[in-house]
Amino acid sequence: MITKNKETTKMIVCLSDFHIPFHDEAAVFAAIRWINDCKPKAIYILGDLLDAYSLSRFEKDPRERSIAEEAEIAKDILAYIKRACKKVTLIDGNHEERILRYTSKYAPELMGIVKTIPELLDLDKLGIKHVPYGQVHVLNELVLKHGTRIATGAGQSVRKEMGIEGASVCMGHSHRLAVVYHSNRNHTIVGVENGHLSDQGKQKYLKASDGVADWQQGFSSWDKNSQGWYPILHRIYKGKVIS
Numbered sequence: 001m002i003t004k005n006k007e008t009t010k011m012i013v014c015l016s017d018f019h020i021p022f023h024d025e026a027a028v029f030a031a032i033r034w035i036n037d038c039k040p041k042a043i044y045i046l047g048d049l050l051d052a053y054s055l056s057r058f059e060k061d062p063r064e065r066s067i068a069e070e071a072e073i074a075k076d077i078l079a080y081i082k083r084a085c086k087k088v089t090l091i092d093g094n095h096e097e098r099i100l101r102y103t104s105k106y107a108p109e110l111m112g113i114v115k116t117i118p119e120l121l122d123l124d125k126l127g128i129k130h131v132p133y134g135q136v137h138v139l140n141e142l143v144l145k146h147g148t149r150i151a152t153g154a155g156q157s158v159r160k161e162m163g164i165e166g167a168s169v170c171m172g173h174s175h176r177l178a179v180v181y182h183s184n185r186n187h188t189i190v191g192v193e194n195g196h197l198s199d200q201g202k203q204k205y206l207k208a209s210d211g212v213a214d215w216q217q218g219f220s221s222w223d224k225n226s227q228g229w230y231p232i233l234h235r236i237y238k239g240k241v242i243s
């Protein structure tokens, strides 16, 4: 299912993959300061704002924070983002979907009673739009999504998403930074992998690979002219936006 928005856009910013409570606070606030300075027209959060760690299928430490605590941190961060830009949309990622999946698997009787993501994060009160997991937001032919396809190496995951969509795509999910183009006789489309805002050191499942991952912190901004969409990647290094 697709939600459409025909409005012409000046500049939008995409943020993704915070993985609260494993977010990198310095990176998150570097991105928010950048938004404050550049005043984009709209912000899109492309999923995995929450980690939902306690519902992970992987090995977990019961002393880690609860979903309720994750939600409190997320609401604070969303309020800062909302102060920096009036128009904010949250598109769910697979980590938000963990909550729904867990309830339907282990407590289906509680479906409809357990809080949904908009309820958990007070999105109505904050004035933030919501796109549920499995849906995408299309803005002037640019597909904004968390994404489901992962391939090795920056740019390879979004190539798959562009192949499926047949359109320009900005995706989260891979935690890598990349811009790739694809042209045929008729048109050129562009794809972006949007980086991440998490703290690799805190992500437990990376311990198996000695904490090493082919990930890059950052985010993207997009503008549109008569030639179509053009993105700029903003890499974050040690709490600073360096590009």
Ligand SMILES: [Zn+2]
Pocket (backbone or CB within 6 Å): 017, 019, 048, 093, 173, 174, 175
């Ligand atoms: Zn993620």
